[in-house]
Amino acid sequence: MNLKELSEILGLSQTTVSRAINGYPEVSEATRRRVEAAALEHNYRPNSRAKGLATGRAMVIGHVIPTSSQHELVNPIFGDFVAGAAQVYSEHGYDMMFTHVDDREEESAYRSLYKRGAVDGVILQGPKTHDRRIDLLSQLNVPFVVHGRSSRVHQPYSWVDMNNKRAFQRATEFLLDLGHRRIALINGLEALDFAARRRTGYLTALQQAGIAPDPELMSSSEMTEIFGHAKTRAMLELENPPTAILAASMISALGVRRALEEKGLRMGRDISVVTHDDELSYLKNGADIPIFTATRSSVRMAGEEVAKMLIERIARPDAQPSSLLFEAELILGQSTGPCRQA
Numbered sequence: 001m002n003l004k005e006l007s008e009i010l011g012l013s014q015t016t017v018s019r020a021i022n023g024y025p026e027v028s029e030a031t032r033r034r035v036e037a038a039a040l041e042h043n044y045r046p047n048s049r050a051k052g053l054a055t056g057r058a059m060v061i062g063h064v065i066p067t068s069s070q071h072e073l074v075n076p077i078f079g080d081f082v083a084g085a086a087q088v089y090s091e092h093g094y095d096m097m098f099t100h101v102d103d104r105e106e107e108s109a110y111r112s113l114y115k116r117g118a119v120d121g122v123i124l125q126g127p128k129t130h131d132r133r134i135d136l137l138s139q140l141n142v143p144f145v146v147h148g149r150s151s152r153v154h155q156p157y158s159w160v161d162m163n164n165k166r167a168f169q170r171a172t173e174f175l176l177d178l179g180h181r182r183i184a185l186i187n188g189l190e191a192l193d194f195a196a197r198r199r200t201g202y203l204t205a206l207q208q209a210g211i212a213p214d215p216e217l218m219s220s221s222e223m224t225e226i227f228g229h230a231k232t233r234a235m236l237e238l239e240n241p242p243t244a245i246l247a248a249s250m251i252s253a254l255g256v257r258r259a260l261e262e263k264g265l266r267m268g269r270d271i272s273v274v275t276h277d278d279e280l281s282y283l284k285n286g287a288d289i290p291i292f293t294a295t296r297s298s299v300r301m302a303g304e305e306v307a308k309m310l311i312e313r314i315a316r317p318d319a320q321p322s323s324l325l326f327e328a329e330l331i332l333g334q335s336t337g338p339c340r341q342a
Contacts, residue, residue: 001044010038060095061085061310062119064110066103075223075251077299078125080280081147084303085123092311094120107136114142121314123147123306129193143313147306150193158313158321160306164194167295167328168201168246171274174293174330175244176209179339180272184242186231186252187220195220198248198276223248228255236263243339244272250283253292257335267292272336276328290333297328 007014012035020027020035027035038044063082082096089096097119101109110133113119121143124133130152137144138155146159175183185202188195199218206213216238219231228247232255235242247253253275260271267273277285277294285292305324313319 001042003044006035006038006042006044009042010035057120057314058117059093060097060119061089061307062097062099062110062113062122063125064099064101064106064113064122066101066106076280076283077249077251077278080278080300081125081303081306083281084298084300085307086303088304088307088311094311107133110136110142111140114140121145121310123310127193128191129196131193141317143310143317145306145310145313147302148192148194151196156321158309158323160302160309160324160326162194162297162302162326162328164197165201165204167276167297168198169205170201170328170330171246171293171295172202172205173209175246175272175274175336176205176211178244178272178336180244181211181339182214182217182240182242182244184217184232184235184245185219186228186245186247186256187218188223188248190220195248202246217242223252225251225255225258228252229259230255232256232259233262236260236265242271244274244336247273247275250275250277250280250285250292250294267335268337270340272339274336277331285331285333290331291335293333293336294331295328296331297326302326 003014003017007017010017012031016027016031017035020032021039086096099109099113110122113122122137124131124137124144124146125148127134127146127148127150129150131150134146134150134153134155134157138157144158146157147161149159149161172183183206185199187199190196190199199220203213217235221227228251232245235245236259245256247256253273256273257267260267260273265271272293274293274295277292277296278299279296281300285294309322309324
């Protein structure tokens with residue numbers, strides 16, 4: 001169905017219907033509700049280009065993806081995040097644009113996108129502990145929302161995040177309660193804020209238990225299966241190996257499991273493993289019974305919430321920044337058990 005046909009059904013002009021759908025204030029609330037109900041009933045969705053002409057917006061959300069170096073964005077977690085965001089974009093008539101740039105050109109890409117009018121707002125992902133992009137986007141007056149936070153940026157900005165520090169503190173405390181004292185951390189890139197917060201949570205739990213952290217039991221890199229495998233093999237060769245391993249991702253946890261199996265060790269009996277589960281669509285943590293004990297938080301839901309927050313910021317650019325913090329759920333699986341004393 002097109003705009004003309006919907007207008008004829010309602011007995012209203014095309015201009016009135018278009019303005020009602022696009023949120024113009026001069027349209028009465030009763031008319032707006034009537035138009036929205038008819039659009040839903042007849043499965044009418046305005047063309048994003050036409051809607052852009054009516055509102056003066058591009059009707060596009062930008063995602064800038066750095067591609068020249070190690071980065072946590074290009075992985076299945078990013079795919080689920082985008083799937084959640086895309087659903088919300090579609091419901092509100094927005095398209096998305098991906099711009100792939102060299103790390104050194106990322107800031108200029110943001111400037112170009114907004115100055116050309118190519119996008120109405122941007123999602124900033126993978127924030128570092130001190131992320132200069134937040135300052136840049138604020139100076140450009142670009143509507144943006146950060147997926148995550150930047151610990152050393154103190155100016156107000158909008159963000160959606162999981163409580164990474166608390167999640168990993170709880171996971172470490174859970175392993176301590178099982179009697180484990182040699183707990184390893186296989187973390188993500190700690191220049192990124194989420195991984196730095198997870199390390200802080202891990203260290204806080206050890207400190208409160210009176211346990212000095214062992215540098216040999218802490219490692220960080222991209223969260224790949226190969227990294228999880230290699231670091232677990234190396235730690236198992238230590239004179240005093242870990243009795244438990246805390247992994248930052250389901251992907252790296254698969255590498256942990258592979259290394260244990262190669263050594264003839266069984267998760268939950270010989271060594272305990274806790275991981276973080278983003279509840280990925282194509283990488284489920286078992287079926288009825290979880291394989292891994294995990295801190296769980298849906299990255300797809302985070303994508304939905306980030307998109308909603310950005311669309312609201314585009315509609316109300318003068319509103320104060322907002323924030324949303326998720327708490328991860330601790331899921332008990334088959335990968336943990338009491339520490340087996342020597």
